[in-house]
Amino acid sequence: MNMQLKYLLAVIPLALSTTANADVVHADDVIIQNSACIGFDCVNNESFGFDTLRLKENNLRIKFDDTSSTGSFPSNDWQLTANDSNSGGANKFSIEDITGGRVPFTVLAGAPTNAMYINSNGNVGLGTNSPVLDLHLINGNTPAIRLEQDGSSGFSAQTWDIGSNEANFFIRDVTGGSKLPFKIVPGAPNNSLYINASGNVGIGTASPNGKLVVANGNVGFGTSSPSTKLHVVDADSANLATSTALLENTNTGLNAVLLELKNPGASYIKLTNALASPVVGYWLMGAKNDGSFALLNDKNFQVMTIDNAGNMNVKGTVTANNVLLTSDINKKENFQSINGIEILSAISKLAISKWNYKSQSTSEQHIGPMAQDFYQLFGLGGDDDKHISAIDSAGVSLAAIQALYDLNLKKDQQIEELSKRIADLENKTK
Incomplete structure (x- = not known):
């Protein structure tokens, strides 16, 4: 049977079935070398153009009905669907999982050219037919992706955006009022932020040897325009209960340096x-x-x-309610007796005057000796002749008071003896 006859035998039953509304079962291969149109709206002399197979009616579906029913053979049914059947439905092309009742893939009418493109390397392009990497997005204004947790699994809804434009690369907290907690501005230098395998963070360096290492530049917390190497801004209400910065070591029983300042000169x-x-x-x-x-x-x-x-x-x-000077005998040594009369004599030679410090107003007057004179007379305080120790001045005063007390006691005794002698003389003359 030649090719033309086979074609004729295949087409005639199809034509007859249209008028007779009967199924046609053909037990042999059917080969159509030209185009074919299937659907209620196919017409005689259909103009196919370059179409090889055309589906033409108001309800377009191609269904893959897998009849496998034994063993572990896959049997899922699939369907290619063009447009919804209901009025006002979507103009779309979908791949439907008929068995599972799902629609995993849909393209709506009007989707732009190269909305999704997979090249020969497996790279996926969104908006481009020349994807350079595994996933390549192109958009005229702020290409971005959205990560949305919708709450359907029992967790709180949360949506994040990751995007970029000429101003910055950013992460946006959509749920939190579209705040931008993280941004990278174009032109940022290499290793602007680097985290190594130990969790150490480097800013401007790829080899941080501590928890946070800043190579150069200014770092800001709470400000986008830091004016120093480390600039921390706290806009909360001022109070003494909280701190803007806190350094804490939680290992008990250990002495720790929590803050160190280093400078080749004064710090x-x-x-x-x-x-x-x-x-x-x-x-x-x-x-x-x-x-x-x-x-x-x-x-x-x-x-x-x-x-x-x-x-x-x-x-x-210096103003104080009390001043305690160390005078514990257990803290002292090299005890020597002193001569109170000599101390008293030295005090008599000590010049006492009224004066004011050069850093004070002339109206702020004081009375006292000069440290140089005090040192020359008493030699106390080591080699320091520019200061008078409070404990030395107190000691000199106490020694002088004791000497005066002894002198007064002796004078009182002398007066008492003289008074007795005078009384005796007066009695004799009576």
Whole structure:
């Protein structure tokens, strides 16, 4: 049987079935070398153009009905669907999982060219027919992807966007009011943010050797325009119950250095009052080049120092309810007796005058000796002839008081003896 006869035998029953409305079962292969049209709206002399197979009616479906029923053979039924059948339905093309009752893939009418494109390397393009990487998105304005947890599994709904444009790459918290907690601006340098395998974070470096290492530049917390290497801004209401920064070591029983300042010269911490017209603009405290600790401000400069031996120098007045000077016998040695009369004699030679410190107003007067004179007469306080120790001045005063007491006691005894002698003489002359 030649090809033309086979074709004729195949087509004639189809034509007859249309008029007779009967199924045609053909037990042999059917080969159609031209185009074929299937559907109620196919017409005689259909103009196919380049179409090989055409479905033409108002309800277009191609169903794959798998009749496998034994063993582990797959038997899921699938369907290609063009447009919804109901009025007002979607203009779409879908792949439907008939057995599962799902529609895993749909393309709506009007989808742009290259809405989804897979090249020969398996790269997927969204908006491009030349995807460079595994997934390549192109859009004229802010290409982005959305990650949405819809709450259907019992967890709170949350939506995030990841996108980019000429201004920045960003992560957007859609649920949280479309805040942008993370941004990268075009032109950001290499290793702007680097986290190594140990969890150490490097800013500007790919080799952080601590929890946080900043190579260079300014770092801001709470501000997008840090003015120093580390700039922390807290806009919360000011109070003494909370801190803007906290350094804490939770290992009990250990001594720890929580903050270290290093500088080739003097190192200071600056405390600034940001009020419009503060009494003092700022305070500085830190270690000077000579090893002493100093407290300074912008009004009186150096107001207090503590040298490396523990000696304190205060520029102003020290006010206290009480001052305790160490006088425990167990803390002392090299005990020597003193001559109170010599102490009293030395005091008589000590020049006492009224004066004021050069840093004070002339109206702020004091009375007392000069340290050099005190040192020359008593030689106390080591080699320091510029200061008078409170315990030395108290000791000298107590020694002088004792000497005066002894002198007065002797004078009283002499007076008492003289009074008796006078009384005896008066009695004899009567």
